[in-house]
Amino acid sequence: MINIxxxxxxxxxxxxxxxxxAKQLGFLYVDTGAMFRAMAxxxxxxxxxxENSELLKNESGKITVELRFxxxxxxVFLNDENVNQYIREEKVGKxxxxxxxNPAIRSRLLEIQQEIAKKNSVVMDGRDIGTCVLPNAQVKxxxxxxxxxxxxxxxxxxxxxxxxxxxxxxxxxxxxxxYADMNREISPLRQAKDAVLIDSSAMTIEEVTDAIIAxxxxxxx
Ligand code: DC
Numbered sequence: 432m433i434n435i436x437x438x439x440x441x442x443x444x445x446x447x448x449x450x451x452x453a454k455q456l457g458f459l460y461v462d463t464g465a466m467f468r469a470m471a472x473x474x475x476x477x478x479x480x481x482e483n484s485e486l487l488k489n490e491s492g493k494i495t496v497e498l499r500f501x502x503x504x505x506x507v508f509l510n511d512e513n514v515n516q517y518i519r520e521e522k523v524g525k526x527x528x529x530x531x532x533n534p535a536i537r538s539r540l541l542e543i544q545q546e547i548a549k550k551n552s553v554v555m556d557g558r559d560i561g562t563c564v565l566p567n568a569q570v571k572x573x574x575x576x577x578x579x580x581x582x583x584x585x586x587x588x589x590x591x592x593x594x595x596x597x598x599x600x601x602x603x604x605x606x607x608x609x610y611a612d613m614n615r616e617i618s619p620l621r622q623a624k625d626a627v628l629i630d631s632s633a634m635t636i637e638e639v640t641d642a643i644i645a646x647x648x649x650x651x652x
Contacts, residue, residue: 433458433552434567435647436560439574440609440620441524442581444631444639445556448574451640453554454503456647461498461547462505463557463564464527466540468518469496469509471526481529488535496540498547521604528608531558532615558612561623570646571626574639578605580632 435458437449446462453460473494474481481487497508506513517523530536544564548555557564561571576584582602589596612620622628627646631639 432549433569433647434548434565435554435570435572435643436565436568436623436626437554437556437572437574437643438558438561438620438623438626439556439572440581440605440612441528442585442605443574443576444584444636445574447636448631448639448643449554449556451636452643452647455640455644456552456554458552458554459500459503459547460505461544461553461555463540463544463555463560464524465505465507465515465518466496466498466543467527467531467536468523469507469514470494470536470540471523471530472514472518473509474530475523475526481526484533484535487530487533491533491536491539496543498543525604525608528611531612532617534617537617558620559618561626562621563618566623569650570643571623572643572646573622573626573628575628575630576632577630578602578609581605 435452437445439445450460470491474487474490479486479490495510499506499508506515507518508514541564544555547553548565555565561568561573579602582598582605585601586596586598629639629642
């Protein structure tokens with residue numbers, strides 16, 4: 432099996448790019464952030480204190496998170512309910528980042544992620560894929576962009592949906608989330624030693640996709 436790991440901060444374009452790379456190569460695209468988001472959704476729905484690590488550990492025993500692939504598209508199931516449409520909200524992303532520091536939650540999800548990558552050729556994106564989840568991935572990419580550019584992209588997305596928002600507040604949120612993801616004790620967001628750095632600030636989606644495919648071809652050659 433071929434494993435391609437893509438890590439990087441929020442809003443760097445990982446999912447858009449990973450999806451395209453997976454499609455071109457005929458691999459599964461695995462979005463690990465969605466699994467943390469599904470767990471976070473459970474805690475939010477049940478009004479559980481996200482900072483209480485003992486409670487999170489106990490409660491996480493009641494949760495099953497499962498990925499199913501329908502027509503090649505990842506669907507996330509939380510206790511057998513398809514929650515894909517509920518996990519994209521900003522508040523769920525923020526809560527996911529808070530609970531992602533919890534060792535019990537990380538180890539539960541790690542097992543599922545490794546199992547999928549063992550059985551399938553995947554493009555997997557997240558924060559710790561190249562460093563922890565798939566240390567032997569054949570291709571590792573660290574995809575980033577400036578916080579200004581990431582905020583601008585997010586702003587454009589929201590405006591296109593007709594939402595009113597403040598670009599400076601979006602950038603502040605991005606910087607806060609980067610800080611939390613890069614400075615937690617377990618599996619912080621970090622560029623793996625053997626990862627290729629791609630800064631997409633001034634690149635198109637096609638250029639980034641092509642750069643990753645070229646990396647893959649170079650290991651096959
Ligand atoms: O990529 P995303 O925005 O969907 O991820 C949401 C949060 O989940 C992110 O801020 C941190 C956490 N996460 C993680 O800790 N490890 C991963 N492999 C993926 C996501």
